[in-house]
Amino acid sequence: MTVIDAHQHFWNLETGSYPWLTPESGPIFRTFEPEELIPQLAAAGVERTVLVQSMDSYADTDAMLAQADAHDFIGAVVGWVPLDRPEEAAGALERYRRHPGFAGVRHLIHDDPDPDWVVRDAVVEGLRLLAAEEVPFDVVAVLPRHLEHVPTLAERVPGLRMVIDHLAKPPIKDKGWEPWASLLARAAECPGVYAKVSGLNTAASETWTGEELRPYVEHAVELFGPGRLMFGGDWPVATLAGDYAKVWRETRVALSGLSEAERAMVLGGTAAHFYGIQEDSS
Structure with a gap:
């Protein structure tokens, strides 16, 4: 089974605009492009990736699709359309769906000052467009409020497939559990909701290990x-707390309680199914 990294980014500070990325962002306040990631993927044995938007803009989505055209390892692109402007979003979806790499939509809902942005009527209408086109939605859930909205969306937008990025950032560093654990359980009751075992190292302690992540990962499993x-x-983003090799190694430690077949699903099979990645085309 093809090994797939279902969540990575690229950005170019010379050609793109990323207002959230400032000098205060530290070592990630620079350009990151495919040539830097390729050898790290090879070292880990990762064959394909899902390239995920870093800004709510057409320019970012267009740049990612161009990178997918140039690099076979990019198996899918999660882009952006203006969900709160449904008529415009419909036209953007029609245009982007023509690209074989376009496989999902995300919005930086955690950057919006309104924690209820994603359940606004106009946004829900936009999400219904995704459901009709069978385009999944990546949910950035940083606040408990964001995670609370997942079951609401599942009810209001039947047929919408969603994936919760970064397991909704569990409180690993503080060894916390609630309300994260219960809210994730409620979201998981919706059969069209998936989750990514990603971004956990930046929610953990400075000396994090796979064992520190394990209780949260096993709860998700x-x-x-x-x-x-x-x-x-x-x-x-993961380089704020380690490097790619450590994330890959320690995530496998956190998943070590699974059978080989189960690990293969988490490390590739689920992403291939969810994003429609052709596993034999690498």
Whole structure:
């Protein structure tokens, strides 16, 4: 089974605009492009990736699709359309769907000052467009409020497939559990909701290990099962707390309680199914 990293980014500070990325962002305040990631993927044995948007803009989505055209390892692109402007979003979807690499939509909902942005009527109408086109939605859930909205969206937008990025950032560093654990359980009750085992190292302690992540990962496995979980390296954001090799190694430690077949699902099979990645075309 093809090994897939279901969550990574690229950005170019010379050609793109990323207002959230400032000098205060530290070592990730620079350009990150495919040539830097390729050898790290090879070292880990990762064959394909899902390239995920870093800004709510057409320019970012267009740049990612161009990178997918140039690099076979990019198996899918999660782009952006203006969900809160449904008529415009419909036209953008029609245009982007022509590209074989376009496989999902995300919006930086955690950057919006309104924690209820994603359940606004106009946004829900936009999400219904995704459901009709069978385009999945990546949910950035940083606040408990964001995670609370997942079951609401599942009810209001039947047929919408969603994936919760970074397991909704569990409170690993503080050894916390609630309300994260219960809210994730409620989200997992919705059969069209998946989750990414990604971005956990930047939610953990400075000396994090796979054992530190394990209770949170095992809770997700219990809730979703391997068939609705997918690994993501979250590069280059992950470099704020380690490197790609450590994320890959320690995530496998956190997943070591699974059978070989179950791990294969989390490390590739689920992402291939969810994003429609052709496993034999690498």
